[in-house]
Amino acid sequence: MHKISARQCTLGGTVSFDGIGVHSATPITLVIKPAPAGSGYLISRTLEDGRVVGPVIADFSRVTRTTLCTTVDLGDSVSVATIEHVISALSGLGIDNAMISLNGPECPIMDGSAAPFVEAIIAKGLQVQVAMRKYIKILRTVTVRNNDSFAALEPYNGRALDLEIDFNNKTIGRQRMIFEWTPRRYVEDVSRARTFGCMKDAQVLRQAGYALGSSMENSIAIENDKILNPEPLRYQDEFVRHKLLDAVGDLALSGMPLYGRFKSYKGGHALNALVLTSLFANKANYEIVSADELPLAFDSLDDLPEGLDLKSYLRSVG
Numbered sequence: 001m002h003k004i005s006a007r008q009c010t011l012g013g014t015v016s017f018d019g020i021g022v023h024s025a026t027p028i029t030l031v032i033k034p035a036p037a038g039s040g041y042l043i044s045r046t047l048e049d050g051r052v053v054g055p056v057i058a059d060f061s062r063v064t065r066t067t068l069c070t071t072v073d074l075g076d077s078v079s080v081a082t083i084e085h086v087i088s089a090l091s092g093l094g095i096d097n098a099m100i101s102l103n104g105p106e107c108p109i110m111d112g113s114a115a116p117f118v119e120a121i122i123a124k125g126l127q128v129q130v131a132m133r134k135y136i137k138i139l140r141t142v143t144v145r146n147n148d149s150f151a152a153l154e155p156y157n158g159r160a161l162d163l164e165i166d167f168n169n170k171t172i173g174r175q176r177m178i179f180e181w182t183p184r185r186y187v188e189d190v191s192r193a194r195t196f197g198c199m200k201d202a203q204v205l206r207q208a209g210y211a212l213g214s215s216m217e218n219s220i221a222i223e224n225d226k227i228l229n230p231e232p233l234r235y236q237d238e239f240v241r242h243k244l245l246d247a248v249g250d251l252a253l254s255g256m257p258l259y260g261r262f263k264s265y266k267g268g269h270a271l272n273a274l275v276l277t278s279l280f281a282n283k284a285n286y287e288i289v290s291a292d293e294l295p296l297a298f299d300s301l302d303d304l305p306e307g308l309d310l311k312s313y314l315r316s317v318g
């Protein structure tokens, strides 16, 4: 008898978010719906003239830009930016299949973390599907480098991230986080970490047409080694936790959950995308395994966050 956690999951119901794009500053509505087993993360965008582009599978092969955020191409010269926090919430909660639709050029930034998405999804519960979950099991270490920064995927009995940042700024400095994934740990230790930026960079970005919607409502603002936000940090090392949140989202563009360990030093969206491309460049680097072929000890979905129900068992949503 297979455990429930070996099955694929989708959302227990539809969730909807109204917010603004952190770069475009335009109002955007994002809707996430349950999706059939085997679909992965589907994404579509409704244009101003009412035309719908997509849905397409949001995976690494569609990543077109990694400057400041992760952008995926939907075809017809239409793209969606800043998808990493939404995808991070889905992946972090152990959701395999979801239909994401929005009516603007980027996902709404909300409070700069994944918490608003996580809370709304938890309120609806998860729906366990008939199909067995599949993992991409890392067989050989793959490393990508850029100067002194690197990102790597390596064989490991579980799902872990080991991430370190090193900023030339006293407020951020050097921080490291080692994270063994379970949905509960993701919600408690990762999901609330907000994005951050330096005021002097923000001025340059705004002149270039980026970060037009950024504010202290959705970012930690740093100026001269000081945090300007009136409220305290949500975690003492919130910066590395946010980078880990980003990595969870970027790595979920592998198409299926990764079984192995991710390591990163001074990394970001570009190296996260590159390490996936390198992984899939050689079939000897990985294999697709069914959850029932993995050690029984790996039952991460048993560690659910408070308030999250598995609403209905083994019921396909079509």
Ligand SMILES: [Zn+2]
Pocket: 084, 085, 195, 242, 246
């Ligand atoms: Zn981020």
